[in-house]
Amino acid sequence: xxxxxxxxxxxxxxxxxxxxxxxxxxxxxxxxxxxxxxxxxxxxxxxxxxxxxxxxxxxxxxxxxxxxxxxxxxxxxxxxxxxxxxxxxxxxxxxxxxxxxxxxxxxxxxxxxxxx
Amino acid sequence: xxxxxxxxxxxxxxxxxxxxxxxxxxxxxxxxxxxxxxxxxxxxxxxxxxxxxxxxxxxxxxxxxxxxxxxxxxxxxxxxxxxxxxxxxxxxxxxxxxxxxxxxxxxxxxxxx
Numbered sequence: 001x002x003x004x005x006x007x008x009x010x011x012x013x014x015x016x017x018x019x020x021x022x023x024x025x026x027x028x029x030x031x032x033x034x035x036x037x038x039x040x041x042x043x044x045x046x047x048x049x050x051x052x053x054x055x056x057x058x059x060x061x062x063x064x065x066x067x068x069x070x071x072x073x074x075x076x077x078x079x080x081x082x083x084x085x086x087x088x089x090x091x092x093x094x095x096x097x098x099x100x101x102x103x104x105x106x107x108x109x110x111x112x113x114x115x116x
Numbered sequence: 117x118x119x120x121x122x123x124x125x126x127x128x129x130x131x132x133x134x135x136x137x138x139x140x141x142x143x144x145x146x147x148x149x150x151x152x153x154x155x156x157x158x159x160x161x162x163x164x165x166x167x168x169x170x171x172x173x174x175x176x177x178x179x180x181x182x183x184x185x186x187x188x189x190x191x192x193x194x195x196x197x198x199x200x201x202x203x204x205x206x207x208x209x210x211x212x213x214x215x216x217x218x219x220x221x222x223x224x225x226x227x228x229x
Contacts, residue, residue: 003160033217035217035219042219042220042221042222043207043219044219045217045218088159090159090161092161104163104166105161105163107153107160107161107162108160109158109159109160110159110160112159
């Protein structure tokens with residue numbers, strides 16, 4: 001069974017550009033959540049999708065958005081990039097929403113975004 | 117507010133020895149879950165162990181065990197018989213309330229051969 005796949009692994013953008021990151025969950029998993037990891041702020045929750053609907057959202061500006069498709073694949077978009085958006089973006093999947101439960105999350109290896 | 121504190125940025129342990137990573141947390145919720153995840157250089161977060169707050173018995177997974185002290189809001193991870201493959205960043209994680217997961221700042225564990 002393939003794990004959680006995130007593409008691309010690395011990305012370099014310049015300020016003001018926009019970027020789209022992709023996450024394919026484990027087959028059969030319908031919940032996908034996104035996290036931002038930076039050395040200064042650590043890991044912070046961005047949002048969670050289940051059955052194409054956003055269930056929860058973290059404390060990030062509206063420049064950060066996402067969506068989920070009928071095959072459970074999810075994309076995350078960041079518009080008008082800022083230097084501070086440089087981070088490792090991790091995606092996790094679970095069979096059911098796992099945010100406030102004991103549900104095990106399976107993480108991808110992340111997309112390392114650098115904003116110049 | 118929910119917070120997770122890991123006061124040890126770095127720890128080291130001799131191979132085959134035992135090490136304990138500390139974690140304290142704060143939540144006003146009565147129903148919550150606690151996890152330890154490890155993040156090796158591959159960057160992929162891997163679940164090590166989990167604990168339901170309503171369970172008094174400490175969770176154990178092979179060489180990994182926790183000391184869950186609910187009143188003190190403490191959740192430490194003990195790694196026995198440490199192996200080179202245990203070297204990683206370890207995150208204490210709280211799942212609480214309706215919203216999201218709360219991560220500690222991590223403890224980098226080095227295993228010395």
